[in-house]
Amino acid sequence: MASTLPAVAPTGTEHRPGPVVRRTVGRSVAARVRPWALLAPALLVLATLLLWPLVRVALLSLQDYGLRQIVTGESSWIGAGNYAEVLTSAQLWQVVLPNTVGFAVAAVSCTVVLGTAVGVLLASLGRLARTIVSSAIMAAWAMPAVTGTYVWVWIFDADRGVVNHVLQTLGFQAQPVNWFTDRWSFYAIVLLNVVHHGFPFVAVTVLAGLLGVPRELLEAAEVDGAGAWRRFFSIIVPQLRQVFAVVIILSTIWDFKVFAQVFLMPGGAGTNREVLNLGVWSYVESFGQNRYGFGSAIAVLLTLLLLAVTVVYVRTIGKEEL
Amino acid sequence: MRRHTFGRTATAATAAALTALALAACGNGGSGDGDPGGDEAEGQTLDVWIMQGTNPSADAFFEEVATAFTEETGAELNVELVEWADAHDRFVTSIAGGTTPDVAETGTTWTPEFADAGALAPLDEYVASAGLDADLVEGLVEAGTYDGRLYGMPWYAGVRALVYNTEIFEQAGVEPPTTWAELEEAATAIKAELPDKIAIAVPGDAEFTVYPWVWGAGGEVATLEGDTWTSHLDSPESQEGLSFWTGLAEQGLSSAGATTWRETDVLDAFAQGDVGMAVMGSWTPGAIIEANADMEGKFAAVPIPGKDGGIAPSVLGGSHLSMFSTAENKDLAFAFIELMTTGELAERWGEQAGYFPGQTSLLAETLESTDPLVAPFAQQFVEGGGSVPVSPDFGAVQAKKTVGVMMQSILSGSQDVATASTTAAEEMTSLLNGGG
Numbered sequence: 201m202a203s204t205l206p207a208v209a210p211t212g213t214e215h216r217p218g219p220v221v222r223r224t225v226g227r228s229v230a231a232r233v234r235p236w237a238l239l240a241p242a243l244l245v246l247a248t249l250l251l252w253p254l255v256r257v258a259l260l261s262l263q264d265y266g267l268r269q270i271v272t273g274e275s276s277w278i279g280a281g282n283y284a285e286v287l288t289s290a291q292l293w294q295v296v297l298p299n300t301v302g303f304a305v306a307a308v309s310c311t312v313v314l315g316t317a318v319g320v321l322l323a324s325l326g327r328l329a330r331t332i333v334s335s336a337i338m339a340a341w342a343m344p345a346v347t348g349t350y351v352w353v354w355i356f357d358a359d360r361g362v363v364n365h366v367l368q369t370l371g372f373q374a375q376p377v378n379w380f381t382d383r384w385s386f387y388a389i390v391l392l393n394v395v396h397h398g399f400p401f402v403a404v405t406v407l408a409g410l411l412g413v414p415r416e417l418l419e420a421a422e423v424d425g426a427g428a429w430r431r432f433f434s435i436i437v438p439q440l441r442q443v444f445a446v447v448i449i450l451s452t453i454w455d456f457k458v459f460a461q462v463f464l465m466p467g468g469a470g471t472n473r474e475v476l477n478l479g480v481w482s483y484v485e486s487f488g489q490n491r492y493g494f495g496s497a498i499a500v501l502l503t504l505l506l507l508a509v510t511v512v513y514v515r516t517i518g519k520e521e522l
Numbered sequence: 523m524r525r526h527t528f529g530r531t532a533t534a535a536t537a538a539a540l541t542a543l544a545l546a547a548c549g550n551g552g553s554g555d556g557d558p559g560g561d562e563a564e565g566q567t568l569d570v571w572i573m574q575g576t577n578p579s580a581d582a583f584f585e586e587v588a589t590a591f592t593e594e595t596g597a598e599l600n601v602e603l604v605e606w607a608d609a610h611d612r613f614v615t616s617i618a619g620g621t622t623p624d625v626a627e628t629g630t631t632w633t634p635e636f637a638d639a640g641a642l643a644p645l646d647e648y649v650a651s652a653g654l655d656a657d658l659v660e661g662l663v664e665a666g667t668y669d670g671r672l673y674g675m676p677w678y679a680g681v682r683a684l685v686y687n688t689e690i691f692e693q694a695g696v697e698p699p700t701t702w703a704e705l706e707e708a709a710t711a712i713k714a715e716l717p718d719k720i721a722i723a724v725p726g727d728a729e730f731t732v733y734p735w736v737w738g739a740g741g742e743v744a745t746l747e748g749d750t751w752t753s754h755l756d757s758p759e760s761q762e763g764l765s766f767w768t769g770l771a772e773q774g775l776s777s778a779g780a781t782t783w784r785e786t787d788v789l790d791a792f793a794q795g796d797v798g799m800a801v802m803g804s805w806t807p808g809a810i811i812e813a814n815a816d817m818e819g820k821f822a823a824v825p826i827p828g829k830d831g832g833i834a835p836s837v838l839g840g841s842h843l844s845m846f847s848t849a850e851n852k853d854l855a856f857a858f859i860e861l862m863t864t865g866e867l868a869e870r871w872g873e874q875a876g877y878f879p880g881q882t883s884l885l886a887e888t889l890e891s892t893d894p895l896v897a898p899f900a901q902q903f904v905e906g907g908g909s910v911p912v913s914p915d916f917g918a919v920q921a922k923k924t925v926g927v928m929m930q931s932i933l934s935g936s937q938d939v940a941t942a943s944t945t946a947a948e949e950m951t952s953l954l955n956g957g958g
Contacts, residue, residue, distance in 0.1 A: 267639035270618040358779030359720075359791070378778040381934040466782030471727045471926035472934075488921025489953075490614065490635075 257496045265493035282497035291473070291481070300456060300478040303387055307455040310395045312448060315402020320432070322403060323410040334404070341400035349464045352393045356380070380466040383474040393461050398454065402447050409443035410436065445517045449510055456506060459483070478502060563854050564596035570858065571612075571626035573841065574603040576678075577875040578808070587867060595857050617641045624849035625858055627841045630665040631916055633674035636844065638914035643845045644671040648856040654864065654881075661838040661907045662880045668914070674842025676880025677863045678872050682730060682836045683902040685802040685823045687795065690719060694798075698824040701831050702738070702766055705799075709775040712798040720791060723800040724767060724776040725783035726933045729925035730837050731801040732767065734826045737908055738834025739763030744911040744954055751911060751954035755928070756940075756947040763829075765939045768932045781933040793817055801826065803839070804899035805876040823898040825906055833901070835908035840877065878903050911954060918953045 261283070263269070264276045286292060318337065322330050343351075356363050358378040367373050379385045413436055421431050437444075459479035462468045468475055470484045478498070486495025568591070577583060580603060588599040602623070604612055609629075613636065616622045628636060636642050649655050649672060658676045666674025686698060691708075694715040699705035709721040725731055733743055741760030744753040754760055770776060780788075789806055791797050793813035802823075811818050825833040843863055849855040861867060864881050872879040872888065878900065879885055889900045910916055919925075928946035931937040937945075 267614060267617065267635065267641075270614065271640045358781075359777050359796075360779075376778045378781050378934070380782045381930070381936075466779075466787075467727065467930060469727075470921075470923040471782070471930045473927055484921060484923070487611075489918040 257499055260493050261496035261500050263493045265491075265496070267490045270492075278493070282494045283501070285494065286497050286501060291476070295474060296476050296478055296481045299383075299387070299476065303390065303458070303477065304452060304455040306387075307391055307394050307398070307458075308448060308451045310391065311398040311451050311455070312402055312444070314395060315399040315447070316406050318399060318403035319406030319410060320436075322407045334407075337400040337403055340396055341404075343397065345397060345460045346464060348397050349393055349461050352389055353380075353465060356389055378466075380468070381472060386465065386468070386472070386475045390458070390461050390465065394455060394458060397461075398451060402451070405443055405447050406440065409440040413439045441517065445513070449513060452509055452513075453506055456509075457502070563851065563857075566597040566851060566854060567600050568597055568625065568851075568854055568858055569623040570599065570601045571604050571609075571623045572601055573609060573627050573629075574605050576805075576841075576877070577871060579874055583871065583874065587862065590867070591858060591861060594861065595854055597851075597854055599858070613641075620848060622846040622848050624851075624855045625843055625845055627677065628674060628844045630662065630674065630679070630838075630840050630842060631910060631920065633666050633842050633844055634668040634912055635914045635917045637668040637671075637673035641846060642673045643847045643849065643852060644673055645675055645845060645856070645859070646672050648852075648859075649675070652856075652860055654860075657864075657882050659838075659878075659880045659882055659885060661909055662840060662842070665838070665840075665909055665912055666842045666844075667912070674844050675859050675863050677841050677843045677868070678875065678877040678880055679838045679840025679903070680804040680877045681838055681899055681903045681907060682734070682801050682803045682826070683823045683899050684799055684826045685792065685806070685821055686799045687792070687797060687821050689795070689820050690716060690798045698822070700824075700827050702827060702829050705827060706766075706770065709770060709798065710773070713775050716798075719798055720777045720780070720796055721775040721798045722770055723780050723783070723788045723791065723797050724771040724933065725785065725788050726781045726930040727783060727923070727926045728785045728788065728801075729920070729923075729929075730839065731785065731788075732764070732925055732929060733908065733910070734801065734834040734836045735763035735767040736760045737763070737836075738826065738828045739766070740829070744950060746911070746913075751913060751951060753947040753950035753954065755925075755950065756944040761939055761943050764928075764932070764943055766829075768929070768939060771933050776933075781930060789813070792821075795820070801836075804878070804896075804903070807895045808876050822894045825898055825902040833906035835906045836902055837910055838903065838907040840880070842880075913954050915954050915956055919950050922949065922953065924949050924953070 262277055262279060264278045264281070269275060289296075318333075322333060325333060340348075355361055356379045358364060358376045358380075363379070364373070364376045368376070379389060417435055417439075418431055421435055426434065457479050458477060462475065462477055463480050463483070465475075468480065470476070470480065470488075476484070482495055482498040482502075486492065486498065572580065572584070574580070584599075584601045588601070591597065591599045606629075610632065613622070613626070613628075613632070617636070617639065622641065628642075633642070646655075649658075659679065662674075662676030662679055663672065666672055666676060684698075690712055691698070694708070694712040696708040696711045697704075699708050705722075712719060712721040736743060736755065736759075739759045739762045741757050741763055742754040743760075744751050744755075755764075771780065783791075785802070788797070788800050788802065789809060790813065792800050792802065793810045795814070795817065807821070807823075810821065826836055828834045843859045845852060845855045845859065862871070863879075864884075868879045868881060869884050869887070871877075872884070878888055885904075888896070889904060891897055891900060911919075924946050928942045931942045932939055
């Protein structure tokens with residue numbers, strides 16, 4: 201019976217009641233297959249470029265994999281040994297993780313708050329002023345992380361830096377201070393660097409969102425007597441929820457894996473173990489010592505951690521919207 | 523709504539996955555290497571990696587080498603200059619992908635590491651049949667020998683000595699020191715006369731400037747007994763050396779910034795004329811003048827003084843030429859190694875780069891130099907050359923910055939010499955014996 205029916209029904213058959221059910225079955229198979237067929241090339245590329253390396257990393261994390269294994273091609277499986285070593289490391293819990301998480305929280309909040317403030321400022325500016333301000337912040341954004349880091353290092357340099365110079369001239373300190381040896385001042389400088397480099401993205405994204413907020417809503421609120429703060433928190437923030445979600449998730453991921461901004465600072469490459477973060481620590485402990493299996497285990501854990509943060513965040517946002 | 527949530531989770535998952543990749547994107551290279559091997563060298567190409575920056579006129583030098591090499595063997599030479607900073611990673615990825623060059627310059631501390639991994643071919647037979655085995659600089663042979671076989675052909679080496687600013691010395695009225703007491707007096711006099719200058723730079727992140735003081739007091743970095751390494755950074759002698767060196771900084775004779783300095787920072791400050799004395803390499807005079815032409819003729823060097831006179835040993839740092847086990851025509855590869863490391867080309871390379879040749883007969887000529895910026899280094903090279911522990915695991919000690927961590931914690935005042943050196947010795951012993 202089925203074979204007598206056209207497999208792919210031409211449009212002319214639509215008003216005949218009989219074969220309708222079968223036709224939808226036929227169409228639904230085709231409809232289900234077609235998108236996948238169209239997606240297949242892209243998925244294949246993604247699987248090769250993303251999924252396979254990911255699987256390799258997971259497999260490597262279960263091995264003792266060093267230079268010798270690379271040359272000989274032999275593998276030495278040690279099960280969860282690498283994970284056990286990572287998770288039982290006192291340095292991870294006392295220094296590395298607090299530094300990484302603490303810094304990420306501080307950096308994400310500062311970046312988002314400052315970025316939003318600048319975004320709001322941009323939205324309220326005239327055409328010319330907006331062009332000038334946005335070009336200025338674009339310059340901060342466009343600066344490569346390495347260059348930016350060196351500028352901050354130079355500003356805080358103990359012997360020739362402008363900060364020490366000013367503080368000594370004003371009489372706040374008698375001797376030059378090396379700002380890079382203390383955990384707190386070290387990360388304060390990293391924070392300045394990362395926020396300075398990261399807020400323009402937030403500002404521009406928030407600006408784009410702000411321009412999409414219907415003007416009538418704001419005007420109506422103003423007529424009803426809402427002040428600037430009230431309008432911001434009751435109208436703009438809810439309207440920009442999606443924008444904030446994207447901005448916060450991306451900033452979290454970026455700030456979690458800060459590497460160059462710490463590694464390039466004086467003492468940041470491992471001579472000051474108090475300031476190690478996850479990125480530098482994994483580099484020093486694994487790649488510097490050719491322990492690729494161990495490094496992979498750290499990478500897998502970092503991925504899981506970021507996934508967990510993201511899932512929790514997305515869930516929270518999702519619930520609020522319901 | 524749910525669908526939506528999933529979609530975004532997936533995006534975030536992808537982004538997170540990318541993070542992991544960025545961290546782990548190491549160790550996967552292409553595969554396949556390949557010049558087809560023929561019996562005659564004609565038509566073949568030898569791939570060589572050389573480190574960039576050693577010799578300022580490397581391009582012209584290698585053009586000449588290529589001509590000489592083609593004349594001698596008929597084969598083409600393909601030289602690629604590699605940055606020191608990227609080199610280790612590039613070696614490792616090329617080893618993984620089987621795309622190693624035929625011959626490469628390897629830093630002396632890397633040679634045992636790559637040899638241990640099985641990536642290098644032993645050179646003993648070639649060296650013996652070329653009649654060179656008695657004519658190679660001892661310290662470099664030692665550094666290139668692993669498990670009783672020679673994997674690194676001595677090419678060139680440098681050594682660190684005590685470089686001083688002659689103008690500052692004249693103004694303070696002091697003479698180059700020959701003992702530690704004299705050194706301390708000189709530094710104190712400089713500080714008294716010129717309080718804005720750094721009397722002596724004591725950098726926190728420069729391990730090779732630390733070992734001379736350990737050795738100069740009669741201490742050891744680490745020794746091998748049987749199969750077991752033991753670090754002696756915490757011995758009373760070593761601690762005495764460390765106390766003296768870091769004590770100079772404690773007395774305010776160094777600078778607050780130096781706590782986090784690397785050797786490049788020392789060089790910058792010295793070139794600006796801000797530093798009285800510093801431990802610097804035989805290759806730095808050229809760089810100092812290049813950074814600040816005004817410094818020409820305003821600095822000189824002396825061997826690093828031992829505690830009560832004599833010379834404190836300093837590490838012979840340098841490079842080998844190593845043959846990779848993937849080299850298809852090993853005779854051709856050694857022909858290149860021999861051409862580079864002996865005779866006229868080796869001598870010229872040393873002169874241009876400010877290094878000493880790895881061939882004893884060539885070194886003898888260099889030693890006759892009376893240049894005030896060559897002779898003291900040459901004396902240090904011959905009479906006060908030392909070696910870091912020759913172990914494939916010493917790279918791990920360097921990667922973990924064991925010595926830098928010790929120095930910085932002492933200089934920043936967070937630990938005393940006894941505590942910091944004990945921790946460092948324990949860590950070094952564990953790392954050298956293959957512990958994580």
